[in-house]
């Protein structure tokens with residue numbers, strides 16, 4: 275099936291065009307500066323032909339039309355008519371307490387998605403514009419929504435209810451939702467295949483470490499806990515996000531700095547983490563380079579992240595009463611060898627024996643690799659994530675079922 279996977283942001287729309295039967299991506303690209311100018315960059319991956327243009331893109335509808343035109347272009351496209359775009363799969367950041375799995379778009383689904391605006395205003399607004407854009411540009415093409423939070427909806431109450439009055443859980447829907455669920459689901463699924471055991475007998479900790487980072491406990495193929503919370507600010511320190519801290523720090527800083535609630539939110543999202551601690555950069559590569567030059571604060575930032583990941587591994591091993599595998603994925607998890615080594619060293623109590631030589635000897639392009647020694651009780655894997663593939667697969671499954 276030909277599936278267009280769309281990731282709509284407030285001023286951008288990223289896309290990948292999959293042939294799920296062949297298991298390949300035929301084209302991909304991005305529309306940027308939607309509503310504030312406009313630029314499209316498109317690449318046909320079978321021929322390598324590219325198209326780039328700075329053109330006024332007033333809306334997500336117009337962006338979607340441009341994408342469809344690119345896909346149908348005789349020179350750099352890959353279909354000859356719109357009918358060949360058989361389905362659209364959307365990445366949706368927040369499904370709130372309403373969506374527990376991927377769903378086919380209907381009026382009722384769209385109405386429920388509107389209710390998620392409160393929980394992730396910027397993302398949800400952008401997703402709705404992307405969906406409406408596709409409805410207008412490709413009327414009649416089935417659309418599927420795939421939620422980043424859905425994989426975490428299996429967390430039991432003891433893992434997702436916070437220590438605030440229960441009425442706030444009921445009335446304001448305040449709870450741990452988690453994020454990166456599609457990535458955690460994908461790599462956990464790959465790890466289960468590598469372990470070669472029935473999913474129900476597996477206990478896995480997935481570490482999605484990128485600009486945003488989250489760690490999940492996956493017991494029997496289902497998420498039982500995750501480090502991100504009500505928002506993606508929670509958990510370990512990230513590129514620019516603070517991660518977990520005493521909540522009393524929030525009003526304290528607000529008073530000291532004279533921040534409004536939205537300024538404080540912006541501060542915790544944009545000025546903290548690697549950037550705030552190191553004073554250098556939010557990018558792990560810059561932090562590694564500074565460490566190599568002897569910068570103490572860069573080292574501290576990396577030490578904090580390492581320590582926090584170790585603590586999550588310990589906590590989740592306890593929560594699951596066991597551990598078969600740890601998975602590293604996303605930008606940092608896939609690329610930063612030193613961090614993987616630092617996380618896995620001195621973990622022999624947990625039965626983790628890390629193969630440093632294999633880790634250091636890894637050559638690009640990286641593919642799924644086992645980084646633990648043969649005698650290690652717990653396997654350590656590096657598995658490149660592929661959220662788009664997961665979205666395409668869900669979309670195909672739901673749309674194929676319609677035809678039966």
Ligand code: ADP
Nearest residue numbers: 483484485486556557558559604605606609610
């Ligand atoms: P996002 O959360 O925005 O999707 P990514 O998963 O792309 O982010 O991760 C970005 C992080 O991964 C950055 O800190 C970056 O330094 C790190 N990273 C990406 N590529 C590499 C690389 N080739 N080598 C080292 N680190 C990398």
